Amino acid sequence: MATKQKVLIYDTTLRDGNQAVGINLSLSDKLRIAERLSELGFHYVEGGWPNPTNETDNEFYKQVKKKLLKAKIAAFGSTRRPGIICSKDPLMLSLVKTGAPVATIFGKSWDLHVKHVIKTSEEENLAMIAESVSFLKHHMDEVVYDAEHFFDGFKSNRDYALRTLMAAQEAGADSIALCDTQRRDAPRRIHGHFSGSQETHTGPARRAFAQ
Numbered sequence: 001m002a003t004k005q006k007v008l009i010y011d012t013t014l015r016d017g018n019q020a021v022g023i024n025l026s027l028s029d030k031l032r033i034a035e036r037l038s039e040l041g042f043h044y045v046e047g048g049w050p051n052p053t054n055e056t057d058n059e060f061y062k063q064v065k066k067k068l069l070k071a072k073i074a075a076f077g078s079t080r081r082p083g084i085i086c087s088k089d090p091l092m093l094s095l096v097k098t099g100a101p102v103a104t105i106f107g108k109s110w111d112l113h114v115k116h117v118i119k120t121s122e123e124e125n126l127a128m129i130a131e132s133v134s135f136l137k138h139h140m141d142e143v144v145y146d147a148e149h150f151f152d153g154f155k156s157n158r159d160y161a162l163r164t165l166m167a168a169q170e171a172g173a174d175s176i177a178l179c180d181t182q183r184r185d186a187p188r189r190i191h192g193h194f195s196g197s198q199e200t201h202t203g204p205a206r207r208a209f210a211q
Contacts, residue, residue: 010044010144010177011037014060015076018048030060031067038071044144045071046104050094061098074102074144079132082120086135096139103136106146106179109164110153122160126167133171145173151180 013033018025025033030048037045047064048057064073075098080089087093095103107129108114114125129145136143145168147153153161165176 008043009041010046010074011042011071012046012076013037015046015048025056027056027059027063030056031063034060034064034069034071034073035067038067038069042071044074044102045069046074046076047098047100049076050098051077051091052094058094058098061100065099072102072142073100074104075100076104077106079105079107079128080135082118082124082128086131092132092135095136101141102144103140103142104144104146104177105132105136106148107132107164107168108153109147109150109161109179111157111160113149113153126163129164129167130171133168133173137172142174143172144175144177145169146177146179148179150178 014025014030017023018030034045034047047060048054050057050061061073061075075095077091077095080086080092095105108118108125111122114120114122118125120128133143133145145165147161147165147168150161150165153164168176
């Protein structure tokens, strides 16, 4: 007998949607939208990217706590930077300071980006993913790992792309989002990447969000 799976909906309007041309949400806009999304039944509402210079998003996290929303509020950010420990990285600390129950962090899945964008080694990138997830799990209730450009990375270097997911899972990520960051892979093509795959993994990362 097949077991029922619960579908969880994660909304990125307040961060990803706010990057659209001509859109510039105010603090009051963001608070009202978060309330409405919660009322509509969204399970997660991503509030924005907190950092030392982003006053609107920093204030959003302070004020949204007073709203007693049903939706879980997620703070968005990246893994730690190369060559710095999590407890010294201002952007990692900004996530913790939000007091949000959920942290969503993106990391590199594509070996091309590891070498030419963040300009570090593949092993250091794996350490960045694992250490960032572990650090945030120590301070926050839940961590979503956002595997940036996953399908590009999978096509380029299948084994390494999967290693990045395992690094997040083994470090305690609750969920893993497989991201078609450039939005150029149709669902049929994505399914084709995995057809015939024999990999099965178990561990803390029980859910996968498709983006």
